[in-house]
Amino acid sequence: MKPERGPGPLGLFGGTFDPIHLGHLRLAETAREALGLERVRFIPAGQPPHRATPGASGADRLAMARLATADNPGFEVDAAEVDAAQASFTILTLERLRAELGPARPLVLLLGVDAFLGLPTWRRWTELFDFAHLAVASRPGYTLDEARLAPALAALTETRRATPDVLATAPAGCLVPFDMTPLAISATDIRARRGAGLSLRYLLPPAVVDYISRHQLYL
Numbered sequence: 001m002k003p004e005r006g007p008g009p010l011g012l013f014g015g016t017f018d019p020i021h022l023g024h025l026r027l028a029e030t031a032r033e034a035l036g037l038e039r040v041r042f043i044p045a046g047q048p049p050h051r052a053t054p055g056a057s058g059a060d061r062l063a064m065a066r067l068a069t070a071d072n073p074g075f076e077v078d079a080a081e082v083d084a085a086q087a088s089f090t091i092l093t094l095e096r097l098r099a100e101l102g103p104a105r106p107l108v109l110l111l112g113v114d115a116f117l118g119l120p121t122w123r124r125w126t127e128l129f130d131f132a133h134l135a136v137a138s139r140p141g142y143t144l145d146e147a148r149l150a151p152a153l154a155a156l157t158e159t160r161r162a163t164p165d166v167l168a169t170a171p172a173g174c175l176v177p178f179d180m181t182p183l184a185i186s187a188t189d190i191r192a193r194r195g196a197g198l199s200l201r202y203l204l205p206p207a208v209v210d211y212i213s214r215h216q217l218y219l
């Protein structure tokens with residue numbers, strides 16, 4: 001008898017999502033298909049430790065993430081970081097999810113290359129691989145070229161690099177780069193456009209454009 005397979009890999013996608021845009025959504029959808037993820041859980045950051053206070057409140061960023069993902073049955077939103085009183089650190093979120101989901105479930109932390117390049121500044125960053133795999137999406141303007149990586153990241157890329165099929169075979173520990181259709185969309189640019197009174201259409205889902213307008217965000 002074949003051993004019964006447990007639930008498939010769960011993608012975890014953290015970010016400020018200030019606001020969530022089509023670059024984020026396309027990354028998650030590509031990851032779901034290309035990496036064989038069962039679902040992708042979006043986790044908006046509460047008070048991001050690495051950056052300035054977001055332009056929108058946690059409640060608004062959470063509401064926009066919910067609107068943006070509502071029509072995709074493969075997506076879900078986790079409010080825990082926004083609800084938490086203390087700063088969000090990814091390692092603490094991974095500890096929580098590992099406790100919640102058990103030791104066997106493959107977890108795949110999704111990142112764009114720009115976020116990956118900043119990994120050595122994250123709290124307890126080398127321990128992330130004890131809790132999850134990492135999958136790194138291409139992003140216009142950034143490269144994962146090993147020759148140009150910081151030595152610690154280059155070493156890690158060399159030892160942990162794997163292909164998507166490996167993700168379902170272990171709960172954590174691998175690094176998998178993947179390509180997505182390049183979308184040079186950023187939340188920074190969206191906030192700047194809004195500030196300048198320019199249209200946001202076709203950069204974000206219509207429901208999010210509408211939410212930003214109704215709640216007068218980023219003015």
Ligand code: ATP
Pocket residue numbers: 014015016017018023024027110111112113114115116137138139140183184185186187188189
């Ligand atoms: P900001 O411009 O405010 O820095 P952002 O658009 O980079 O925001 P974040 O919420 O900081 O969005 O990003 C969350 C994650 O999504 C990060 O891992 C980032 O690398 C990734 N990401 C964001 N936009 C894109 C994009 N257009 N293509 C690929 N990855 C992206």
